[in-house]
Amino acid sequence: MPNKAAPDASRRSETARRAILAAALDLVAEVGYAKLSIEGIAHAAGVGKQTIYRWWPSKGSLLFDAFLTLAGEGEATALPDTGDLAADMKMVLRATVDELNDPRFDQPMRALHTEIVHDPVLAADYVKRLDEPMRELKKQRLRAAQRVGQLIEDVDLDVAVDMLFGPVLNRWLQHTGPLTHDYVDHVVDTALRGLGPR
Amino acid sequence: MPNKAAPDASRRSETARRAILAAALDLVAEVGYAKLSIEGIAHAAGVGKQTIYRWWPSKGSLLFDAFLTLAGEGEATALPDTGDLAADMKMVLRATVDELNDPRFDQPMRALHTEIVHDPVLAADYVKRLDEPMRELKKQRLRAAQRVGQLIEDVDLDVAVDMLFGPVLNRWLQHTGPLTHDYVDHVVDTALRGLGPR
Structure with missing residues (x-):
């Protein structure tokens, strides 16, 4: 045989x-x-x-x-879409924070992010295999929000993604403050409303 | 003697x-x-x-x-205040990007940020001696903007700082995109205007 x-x-x-x-x-x-x-x-x-x-x-x-x-366990193929962008972003970012506060994720993710900082080959791999696919899912959710008028039309979606997810990742990597649900709620509300007067 | x-x-x-x-x-x-x-x-x-x-x-x-x-060479004691928050933030972030793209800064700053990720004692030192003083200068500029109506009153200033500076630092650390003046201009305009419809 x-x-x-x-x-x-x-x-x-x-x-x-x-x-x-x-x-x-x-x-x-x-x-x-x-x-x-x-x-x-x-x-x-x-x-x-x-x-x-x-x-x-x-x-x-x-x-x-x-x-x-590890990240693939129960991986989502799309971000949640309940029709409420702010609520969905808070849900996703709260789950992210819970993950980053979990020691099982914290150590390997810190190690990975450290290697990325110094290793351009690994960084390129990271961008291609993790950042870009995840970024595409985030942009899909943002495009859906644009279609229902919850996100401005003429925004650079990469900047929008960075503005929603960057502060949380940064705070985690640099230990510059506690990673709480309250913090991510503030980030989402502030990003949507903007810092300037209406 | x-x-x-x-x-x-x-x-x-x-x-x-x-x-x-x-x-x-x-x-x-x-x-x-x-x-x-x-x-x-x-x-x-x-x-x-x-x-x-x-x-x-x-x-x-x-x-x-x-x-x-290195950072102290010609260090600013306050952020520029020309009376135009958007222009001043772009100026500061463009200078930051120029620094991050300068190999003389890039290597020691990457090394420092890597160490911070893993070393809580050094991270605490970094927060106390570099992040907090710089963050205070940034908040001072934002408070001045609030006084002249260029920044909403009821914003968490830490979130505002993270939203303006976090995306740039993140993109640099993770190599997720080119660090250009154009990118920081977009970040500033988008942060001020907000992602939500007006």
């Missing part, structure tokens, strides 16, 4: 891959990014170091894949 | 301190933060490693002081 070998090997590969990604997430939460090593991940996953190096060029790229697995 | 020794020693210390800070900035721009070492800085500054360890607990804290020296 010559067709049997390939699916089995492929299943074993997939099992190993998942074990490595899970080990990377567990370990980074436990020891932090600086002390995270390919050796440690290989040991925890029960595979050889070479298996990891065959699939990932760096611990940054491995962690990024691990993070995508 | 017993009074002579102390000033001389103090002057020597200050000279060494400046040499160390300058060496740290030169080296981080040359080799990047990961390869920056206390040993390398000591060698470049012509001092012993112990001299550095006496004054700074980590390369992160040394780099932060070095960065403050």
